[in-house]
Amino acid sequence: MSANNTTDLSQVSNRLAYNAMRNWKEKLIEAILLGAAAISVLTTIGIVYVLVSESVHFFSNVSIVDFLTDTQWTPLFDDAHFGIMVLISGTLVSSAVALLVAVPMGTIIAIYLSEFADSRVREISKPILELLGGIPTIVFGYFALLVVTPILQYFFPTLPGFSLLSAGLVMGIMIVPYIASLSEDAMRAVPMSMREGAYAMGSTKLYTAIHVVVPAAISGLAASYILAISRAVGETMILAVAAGMQPNLTWNPAEPAATITSYIVQVALGDLPHGSIGYQTIFAAGLTLLLITLVFNILGQWLRAKYRENY
Amino acid sequence: MQIQETPALKAEARNLNFFYGENKALKNINMPIYDKKVTALIGPSGCGKSTYLRSFNRMHDLYPGNRYEGEIRFFPDNTNLLSADVDPIEVRMRIGMVFQKPNPFPKSIFENVAYGLRVRGENNRRVLDDKVEHALKGAAIWDEVKDRLSELASNLSGGQQQRLCIARALATDPELLLFDEPTSALDPIATGAIEELVHELKKRVTILIVTHNMQQAARVSDYTAYMFLGEMIEFGKTDEIFIKPQDKRTEDYITGRMG
Numbered sequence: 001m002s003a004n005n006t007t008d009l010s011q012v013s014n015r016l017a018y019n020a021m022r023n024w025k026e027k028l029i030e031a032i033l034l035g036a037a038a039i040s041v042l043t044t045i046g047i048v049y050v051l052v053s054e055s056v057h058f059f060s061n062v063s064i065v066d067f068l069t070d071t072q073w074t075p076l077f078d079d080a081h082f083g084i085m086v087l088i089s090g091t092l093v094s095s096a097v098a099l100l101v102a103v104p105m106g107t108i109i110a111i112y113l114s115e116f117a118d119s120r121v122r123e124i125s126k127p128i129l130e131l132l133g134g135i136p137t138i139v140f141g142y143f144a145l146l147v148v149t150p151i152l153q154y155f156f157p158t159l160p161g162f163s164l165l166s167a168g169l170v171m172g173i174m175i176v177p178y179i180a181s182l183s184e185d186a187m188r189a190v191p192m193s194m195r196e197g198a199y200a201m202g203s204t205k206l207y208t209a210i211h212v213v214v215p216a217a218i219s220g221l222a223a224s225y226i227l228a229i230s231r232a233v234g235e236t237m238i239l240a241v242a243a244g245m246q247p248n249l250t251w252n253p254a255e256p257a258a259t260i261t262s263y264i265v266q267v268a269l270g271d272l273p274h275g276s277i278g279y280q281t282i283f284a285a286g287l288t289l290l291l292i293t294l295v296f297n298i299l300g301q302w303l304r305a306k307y308r309e310n311y
Numbered sequence: 312m313q314i315q316e317t318p319a320l321k322a323e324a325r326n327l328n329f330f331y332g333e334n335k336a337l338k339n340i341n342m343p344i345y346d347k348k349v350t351a352l353i354g355p356s357g358c359g360k361s362t363y364l365r366s367f368n369r370m371h372d373l374y375p376g377n378r379y380e381g382e383i384r385f386f387p388d389n390t391n392l393l394s395a396d397v398d399p400i401e402v403r404m405r406i407g408m409v410f411q412k413p414n415p416f417p418k419s420i421f422e423n424v425a426y427g428l429r430v431r432g433e434n435n436r437r438v439l440d441d442k443v444e445h446a447l448k449g450a451a452i453w454d455e456v457k458d459r460l461s462e463l464a465s466n467l468s469g470g471q472q473q474r475l476c477i478a479r480a481l482a483t484d485p486e487l488l489l490f491d492e493p494t495s496a497l498d499p500i501a502t503g504a505i506e507e508l509v510h511e512l513k514k515r516v517t518i519l520i521v522t523h524n525m526q527q528a529a530r531v532s533d534y535t536a537y538m539f540l541g542e543m544i545e546f547g548k549t550d551e552i553f554i555k556p557q558d559k560r561t562e563d564y565i566t567g568r569m570g
């Protein structure tokens with residue numbers, strides 16, 4: 001009886017030891033995962049902290065009203081002006097041109113791939129599209145400057161060598177694969193039973209695609225458009241290379257202009273002393289960019305929640 | 312003296328074979344579908360009921376590798392629905408279908424029912440309003456949705472969604488309605504509502520319904536066909552099939568010794 005008890009006990013303690021070991025391992029894995037998550041969160045917080053704290057210095061020298069309403073951006077001149085609208089206009093115009101190209105083209109490609117292409121075409125074209133998404137943006141920048149601009153100038157001889165139009169068009173082409181790929185995924189996730197319902201009513205492929213599949217996938221499509229906007233607003237190299245970097249308050253895509261991002265690279269590559277007002281402008285501009293992207297992301301979240309599909 | 316009157320034919324399968332690639336799923340099916348009657352298809356899982364049903368509106372054309380042989384004649388015009396030079400879209404314009412799982416479109420209740428009318432080019436608001444109301448009444452769901460026609464259809468309960476899908480199919484006045492286990496995803500009360508509806512609808516339209524539920528087949532249908540391994544084993548009046556089936560396999564299935 002007592003002998004029995006001791007073996008029981010030792011077995012129990014063996015099991016416990018094993019449990020403790022497993023527990024310890026689980027804890028370790030958990031800690032690693034937590035650490036990985038924490039690093040990305042901390043990085044984000046760090047970035048926001050730097051942007052905000054440097055911007056605070058900036059705004060102690062320049063009033064927010066001037067920042068938002070001044071129509072000139074000449075931070076390095078003796079007569080310095082800090083009108084961010086100048087950079088925002090370049091950013092918005094180039095992004096709008098890009099989206100006018102990328103949204104229709106990306107959506108049409110997605111509809112074609114998901115609803116019309118047979119599996120062989122799809123298997124070939126998807127990797128090609130994704131490859132296009134992997135081309136470094138500096139290559140696109142020179143493509144805009146050396147190929148697209150001359151072609152545009154052939155049709156519009158007055159177009160200057162640097163323009164938002166040329167940069168925006170190429171940026172649009174760069175974004176097409178993102179929209180096409182994400183939208184196609186969203187449309188392919190629409191269950192076959194929904195399409196069958198539409199076909200059974202006598203609709204054609206095209207009618208089904210436009211009137212049933214696209215509405216069913218709308219939240220996924222919206223998400224892809226929002227991502228495209230974020231890409232366009234944040235794109236730097238194409239604009240730095242092909243749009244010219246002179247600050248210019250304009251809504252005309254046929255003009256050259258600087259954008260928030262191209263201004264930031266320009267200044268960051270220069271040799272402005274740390275702590276100078278010129279140096280601090282890049283943080284104020286960066287913060288503005290962050291806020292614009294944030295607005296679109298919130299809009300995207302809201303759209304997603306509003307049109308969440310429940311099949 | 313008894314006068315045996317045969318109803319008019321709405322459709323007839325003649326030597327129908329169907330292949331999923333190499334796999335022969337329907338074997339030489341011959342069967343009449345009578346006008347303004349309910350015909351039930353019963354048989355064990357995998358015997359080919361859905362395959363047969365989906366041949367009528369050429370749903371198999373949506374997928375590559377499928378092949379029909381033989382004919383399905385459609386009356387009064389005696390068209391062969393399976394003929395290569397008959398456009399499947401024309402076929403589907405005349406034949407409605409209600410699926411196993413309710414599949415409303417991501418649109419409002421109104422637009423779901425108006426869908427088929429719009430596909431047919433009808434955009435006159437007055438006509439649409441009229442036909443949508445008529446269809447919703449026909450599907451016995453008008454009272455439940457008349458105040459919320461602009462709401463998303465996905466907000467409805469499963470049973471309501473299924474009746475909405477019936478309304479959607481009814482709105483275009485189909486000549487034949489196909490039901491593939493329309494109540495298998497519904498509770499008994501919603502099932503009862505649909506069964507009553509089927510009973511009501513046969514005044515207007517010919518119905519072909521697949522069901523796994525013997526009682527349902529007995530309750531709603533005038534004719535019953537028993538299928539087994541892709542073959543049509545027995546076809547007859549529902550009461551005759553259920554009371555004295557001719558084939559041993561039918562009897563075994565109905566009495567629950569199989570399937």
Ligand SMILES: Nc1ncnc2c1ncn2[C@@H]1O[C@H](COP(=O)(O)OP(=O)(O)OP(=O)(O)O)[C@@H](O)[C@H]1O
Pocket residue numbers: 331334336354355356357358359360361362363523
């Ligand atoms: N897409 C397909 N490709 C290949 N074979 C298929 C396909 N769909 C069905 N089959 C086969 O065809 C046969 C008939 O299937 P079907 O779906 O018509 O049966 P069913 O009688 O409707 O069954 P259930 O009662 O389970 O719905 C089955 O053997 C099935 O495996």
Ligand SMILES: [Mg+2]
Pocket residue numbers: 360361362491
């Ligand atoms: Mg089936």
